[in-house]
Every structure is written in structure tokens, then in C-alpha cells.
Amino acid sequence: MTSPTPGSLVLERVRPLDETGRFGPATTVVVIDGIIQPEGTPVPDGVVRVDGRGRYLMPGFADCHLHLGCFTDDMFLMGAMTATRWTLEVAANARRVLDMGITLVRDVATSDAGIREGIADGLVPGPTMRVSGPPLSQTGGHSDGYLPSIGREMLGGFLVPEYAGRGDYLVDGVEEMRKAIRRQARAGVDWIKLCTTGGLLSTVRDHPDTSEFTDAEIRTAIEEATRAGIPVTAHAYGGAGLTAAVEAGVRSIEHGMFLDERQADLMAARGAWLVPTLVVVEELAELAAKGLLPASAAARVREVHSRSGRQVEVARAAGVRIAVGSDLVVQGRNLEELALLHDAGMPAPEVLLAATLGGAELMGLADTHGRIAAGYVFDAVLIDDDPLSMRPFRTTRPVSAVFQGGRIIRDEVAA
Numbered sequence: 001m002t003s004p005t006p007g008s009l010v011l012e013r014v015r016p017l018d019e020t021g022r023f024g025p026a027t028t029v030v031v032i033d034g035i036i037q038p039e040g041t042p043v044p045d046g047v048v049r050v051d052g053r054g055r056y057l058m059p060g061f062a063d064c065h066l067h068l069g070c071f072t073d074d075m076f077l078m079g080a081m082t083a084t085r086w087t088l089e090v091a092a093n094a095r096r097v098l099d100m101g102i103t104l105v106r107d108v109a110t111s112d113a114g115i116r117e118g119i120a121d122g123l124v125p126g127p128t129m130r131v132s133g134p135p136l137s138q139t140g141g142h143s144d145g146y147l148p149s150i151g152r153e154m155l156g157g158f159l160v161p162e163y164a165g166r167g168d169y170l171v172d173g174v175e176e177m178r179k180a181i182r183r184q185a186r187a188g189v190d191w192i193k194l195c196t197t198g199g200l201l202s203t204v205r206d207h208p209d210t211s212e213f214t215d216a217e218i219r220t221a222i223e224e225a226t227r228a229g230i231p232v233t234a235h236a237y238g239g240a241g242l243t244a245a246v247e248a249g250v251r252s253i254e255h256g257m258f259l260d261e262r263q264a265d266l267m268a269a270r271g272a273w274l275v276p277t278l279v280v281v282e283e284l285a286e287l288a289a290k291g292l293l294p295a296s297a298a299a300r301v302r303e304v305h306s307r308s309g310r311q312v313e314v315a316r317a318a319g320v321r322i323a324v325g326s327d328l329v330v331q332g333r334n335l336e337e338l339a340l341l342h343d344a345g346m347p348a349p350e351v352l353l354a355a356t357l358g359g360a361e362l363m364g365l366a367d368t369h370g371r372i373a374a375g376y377v378f379d380a381v382l383i384d385d386d387p388l389s390m391r392p393f394r395t396t397r398p399v400s401a402v403f404q405g406g407r408i409i410r411d412e413v414a415a
Contacts, residue, residue, distance in 0.1 A: 006406075006407060007031070007032075007033045007034035007405055007406035007407055008031055008032045008033060008034075008044065008047045008048075008406055009031050009047055009048045009049070009050060009403075009406060009408070010028060010029070010030050010031070010043055010047055010048070010049045010050070011028065011029045011031070011049075011050045011052050011057065011382075012028050012049060012050070012051050012052060013026045013027075013028075013051055013052045013053055013054055013055075014026065014027065014028075014029060014052035014054075014055060014056075014057040014382065015027075015052075015054065015055070015056050015057060016029065016057045016058075016372040017056070017057065017058045017059065017352060017356065017372055017387075018372075019353075019357075019371070020349060021347075021348070021349025021350060021351075021352045021353045022349055022388070023056055023057075023386075023387075023388070026052070026054055029057065029372065029378075030043055031378040031403075031406040032044070032406075033406065034377055034378055034405035034406035034407070035375065035376070035377060035378065035406070036372065036373060036374050036375065036376050036377075036378050037374060038374040039374075048408070050401070050408075052382060055382045055383060055384055055400065055401075056382065056383045056384075056385075056386065056387055057372055057380060057381075057382055058352065058356060058372070058380060058381050058383065058387060059103075059356040059357065059360075059369065059370050059371055059372055059376075059379060059380055059381075060101055060102065060103025060104060060127075060356070060369075060379035060380055060381055060402070060403075060404070061100075061101050061102045061103065061104070061324070061334075061335060061355050061356060061359070061381070062102070062103075062104035062105075062106075062323070062324065062355060062356060062358070062359020062360055062362075062363065062369075062370065063097065063102045063104070063105050063106070063127075063324065063325055063326050063334055063359070064106045064252075064275050064323040064324060064325040064359050064362055064363065065106065065108055065254055065275045065277050065325025065326060065327045066097065066102075066105050066106065066107055066108075066325065066326055066327070066328070066331075066334070067107060067108070067109050067110040067111075067327065067328075068090045068093040068094055068097070068105070068107050068110055068111050068115070068126075068331075069086065069089070069090050069093075069107075069109070069110025069111065070093075070110060070328065070329050070330065070331070071089050071092070071093055071330060071331065072329075072330060073287055073292060073329050073330060087115075090110070090111065090115055091118075091124040091126070093331050094115075094119055094124060094125065094126025094127065095124065095125045095126060096331050096332070097126070097127060097331055097334065098125055098126055098127050098402065098404065098409060099402060099409065099410060100332075100334060100335060100397075100398075100399065100402075101335070101381035101398070101399040101402045102127055102334060102335075103127045103128060103369075103379035103380075103402075103404055104127055104128050104129075104130075104359055104360060104363060104365065104369060104370075104379070105126075105127040105128070105129050105130070106129075106130045106131075106132075106190075106191065106325070106359075106362070106363055107129060107130070107131045107132065108132045108135065108191065108193045108233060108235075108254065109132065109134065109135050109143075109193065111129060111131045112131055112133050112187060112188075112189070113131060113133075113187060113188030113189065115129070115131065116129040116130070116131050116188075116190075125409070127404075128365070128369070128379070130190040130191060130363050130364075131189055131190055131191070132184075132189055132190070132191040132192060132193040132233070133184050133187055133189040133192075133193075134168070134169035135169060135193040135194070135195050135235060136168065136169060136171050136177070136180055136184075136192070136193065136194050136195065136221070137169060137170060137171070137195040137212065138170070138171065138172055138195075138212050138213050138217070139170050139172050140206070141170075141195050141198070141202075141206065141212040141213070142195035142197070142198050142199040142202045142206060142212060142235060143169055143170075143195050144170055144202075168180040168183055168184070171217070173217065174216050174217055174220045177213075177217045177220045177221050177224070178220055178224050181220075181221055181224035181225050181228070181230075182224060182228070184230075185224075185225070185228040185230060189230065190230065190231075191230065191231055191232070191233055191251075192221060192225045192230055192231070192232045192233070193232075193233050193234070193235065193254075194213060194218065194221055194232060194233070194234045194235070194245065194250070195212055195213075195234075195235045196211070196212055196213050196218060196234045196235065196236045196241035196242065196244060196245045197209055197210055197211060197212055197235065197236045197237045197238065197239060197241035197242060198210040198212065198237070199235060199237070199255075199300075200281075200284060200297060200300045200301050200304060201284075201293075201297050202297075205296070207300065208237035208238065208255075208257065208258065208300060208303075208304060209237050209238040209239035209241070209242075209258045210239070210241070211239055211240040211241035211244070212241055213241070213244075215244050215247075215248070218234075218244050218245055218248045219248045221248075222248045222249045222250065226249070231250075231251035231252075231364075232249070232250045232251060233250055233251055233252040233253070233254055233275075234246075234250045234252075234253055234254065235254045235255065236253050236254065236255065236256065237255050237256065237257050237258050237304070238256065238257065238258020238259055238260070238263070239258060242256065242258075242259065242263055243263055243266065246263065246266050246267050246270055246272050247266070247270075249270065250272055251272065251273065251362070252272060252273040252274070252275055252323070252362060253267065253272055253273070253274050253275070254275050254277060254325065254327075255275075255276065255277050255311075255327075256274050256276060256311040256315070257276075257281075257304045257307060257308060257310075257311055258307075258311075259274070259310075259311040259314050259315060260314065261314055261317070261318065264314045264315050264317065264318035264320055265318050267315070267318065267320045268318045268319040268320050271321075272320070273320070273321045273322065273323055273362050274311065274312075274315045274320050274321070274322050274323075275322070275323050275324070275325035275362075276309075276311055276312050276315075276322065276325070276341065276344075277325050277326065277327040277337070278308055278309055278312075278337055278340040278341065278344065279326050279327075279328060279333055279334070279336045279337040279340055280326060280327035280328050280329070281301070281304055281305050281308040282305075282308075282333075282336070282340070283328055283329060283330070283333065284297075284301045284305075284329070285301055285302070285305040287301075287329075288301045288302060309340065309343065309344035309345075310344075312341060312344035312345060312346060313344060313345050316345065316346065321358065321361075321362075322341070322346070322354050322358065323354055323358045323359045323361075323362045324337050324338065324341065324351075324354050324355040324358070324359055325337070332396070333396075335355075335392075335393050335398050336393055336394065337355075337393075338351050338352070338355050338390065338393040339390045339393040339394050341354065342390045348387075348388040348389070348390060349388065351390070352387055352388070356370050356371075357370035357371055358370075377405060378403055378405065378406045379403065379404050379405065380402075380403045381399040381401065381402050381403070382399065382400050382401035383398060383399050383400060384400050400412050
């Protein structure tokens with residue numbers, strides 16, 4: 001159903017999420033031109049009315065660690081794909097995550113400014129995006145996909161096919177780092193991503209807590225990015241690489257599976273966020289159990305899986321802010337991350353706020369997104385079952401309606 005006034009609608013009998021992470025009594029929410037209106041605002045004639053029937057109304061979800069360019073666990077397929085086909089796969093993923101109710105995305109590897117702008121301009125449907133471009137890695141580091149059989153360098157995991165203007169990803173030394181940051185700034189990225197430790201699917205022989213990049217290289221990256229007004233995030237599992245990233249001033253740490261109490265205290269003092277990405281560890285553990293990962297990667301996954309979630313406990317005890325991110329190889333289970341955070345000890349209200357307002361804050365969008373409140377963009381979802389129970393996030397389709405800018409993306413409950 002469409003409205004004669006696009007971006008305007010009235011939702012009746014809905015229970016909105018409040019700033020405590022709980023749901024208020026059933027009420028009416030009026031949206032005009034995509035913006036939530038103050039209570040009592042007159043409703044224009046002909047505006048679509050949606051009867052929420054007591055359903056739960058939440059801001060759209062924020063996935064702060066997502067790769068729209070990931071859509072298969074077949075790395076041979078990824079490596080053989082043309083840039084044109086890959087771009088269409090990214091567009092399909094953009095629609096897929098929007099249909100899940102994910103309306104804010106920080107793509108920290110596989111999308112560039114062109115994809116962000118194409119979605120924003122309405123060429124294809126998708127979430128509001130912030131992008132980092134290719135992650136920066138030292139030679140022999142986490143994002144170095146070097147193929148020794150042919151002596152060819154490729155981005156680790158073949159996440160992004162080669163195309164003109166893709167940007168640097170292998171960086172060695174202070175001056176190369178300075179130039180790489182400047183080039184990424186020129187390309188229009190919103191974030192810089194550094195790989196300061198090894199990872200799980202590295203094609204090189206590293207370990208998740210192996211330190212990568214020198215302290216000087218990391219400091220140079222932060223210095224140049226700060227000059228350009230661009231925040232920096234670090235792929236870091238633990239060890240000296242995580243500490244160096246936080247000391248240098250990164251805005252967030254991705255993964256942090258080996259985070260210790262001293263590092264968490266440092267993060268809290270420096271205002272660095274944690275994006276734990278628990279669900280990808282579950283996905284990779286399942287692939288490893290099926291024999292679908294190389295033996296070296298499977299061993300790393302098993303080690304990390306055995307402690308996944310502990311970083312949430314350590315971070316919360318220190319007062320570190322946590323945002324939600326999936327990092328999935330194949331999109332679809334993204335919102336399972338909420339249930340896993342709850343399993344790791346986060347109270348349900350805290351989880352819901354981390355998945356909405358928290359993500360908006362990390363992405364610098366909290367003045368306009370992440371709340372059901374007057375003056376905010378109406379990116380939102382309706383959920384049938386109580387989100388505080390976490391039951392919806394243990395299913396494959398937790399939301400029953402999705403709205404973006406006041407427009408109905410999925411209209412299962414429209415009336």
C-alpha cells in the first residue's frame with residue numbers, strides 16, 4: 001500500500017522503544033515527510049494508516065560491522081567474479097539487509113563511496129551507509145591475500161574484485177601509510193579500517209592476536225585520518241596490536257575476542273567502542289565443523305569460538321560502549337547477534353539500545369537516527385513478539401514490517 005503523501009503515515013496501537021530500552025504503552029506515531037512528529041500533530045488527509053495491533057515499534061537496526069560484498073562462503077567463486085557481477089550482488093545484499101530491518105550499515109571492507117551514494121540517490125534500495133573502503137594491512141598481514149602459486153597480490157579473502165580506483169590495501173612504512181590514508185580520504189570514505197592484528201580467515205600464517213603494523217604506522221594513520229576528519233577503526237583480536245590501536249586513538253575495536261581487563265580499562269578511558277561480532281564466529285564454527293575451511297583457519301576458529309562472548313563481559317565491566325555488528329560471510333543471520341550478546345551477559349534493554357541508538361552514535365548519526373522520538377527520521381521496524389525476550393532474534397525473520405524515511409518497505413501489517 002502506498003500513501004498519496006510519500007514518506008508520511010500514521011501508526012496506531014504501537015508500543016515504541018524508549019530511551020531506557022523498554023517499551024511504552026500502545027500509542028499513535030505520526031510521520032510526515034519521513035520525520036516523526038510531536039504528539040498531537042494534525043494528520044493530513046489521505047495518509048496511510050497502519051494498525052500496529054499492539055506490536056513493538058523499534059528504530060531500524062544498525063549493523064556496525066557488515067560486508068555487503070560478502071554473499072558466499074565459496075572463495076573460489078569470489079576470486080573469479082567480475083567487478084560488474086559483484087556490484088549487482090552488493091545491490092542485492094543491500095536490499096536483503098534492508099528487508100531484515102537493518103536501516104543503518106557501516107561496511108568496513110567491501111563498499112566504497114559509489115555504492116553509498118548510489119543507494120542514497122535511490123538507484124537501488126538499501127540502508128543508510130557509512131563505508132571504509134578496503135581495509136589497510138601490512139604485507140603479510142590479515143588482509144594480504146597473496147597467492148604464492150602465481151605470485152599475485154589480492155585483497156584477503158577476495159572480498160572485493162580489482163577495479164580502477166579501489167584504493168590501497170597493502171601498506172608498509174610511515175610514508176606509505178600517510179599516502180594511503182590521503183588516497184582513501186580523496187576517495188570519499190567515512191571510516192578508515194586498519195588491521196592491527198591477525199585474523200581467522202587470513203591466507204597468510206598469522207594468529208588473531210599477532211601484532212601487525214608498527215606503533216608509528218598506526219599513529220600516522222590516526223594523525224592523517226584525524227586531519228581529514230575521518231574516524232578510524234581497528235580489526236584487532238587482542239595482544240599488543242589492540243593496545244597500540246587504542247593508545248593511538250581509534251574510535252572502535254572490531255572483534256576483540258582476546259580483550260583483557262587492562263585493555264578494556266584503556267578503551268573506556270579513551271572512549272573507544274567495541275563491536276564484538278559474535279555471530280560470525282558461530283557461522284565460521286559451523287563451516288569448520290563441516291570441513292569447509294582450510295585446516296589452519298579451522299584451528300583458529302575453534303580457539304576463538306571457545307572464548308567468544310567473554311570480551312563482552314570484560315568490556316561491560318570496564319564501562320566500554322558496545323555496538324552491534326555481524327561480519328557475516330553470508331547475509332541473513334545478522335540480527336542473531338542481539339541474542340548472542342544477551343547470552344554473553346548483556347541485559348536485554350542494553351542490547352536493544354546497542355542495536356539502535358548505540359550504532360547511530362558510533363556512526364555519528366545519533367542526532368537524526370536511532371530513536372522513536374519527535375524530529376527523528378522514521379527508519380523503524382515492527383516486531384510481533386516481545387524483543388526483550390530475545391526470541392525474535394533467534395528466528396530467521398524477526399521483524400514483521402520495515403519502514404525507511406517514512407516509506408513502507410515491507411507492508412505485512414499495513415491496513
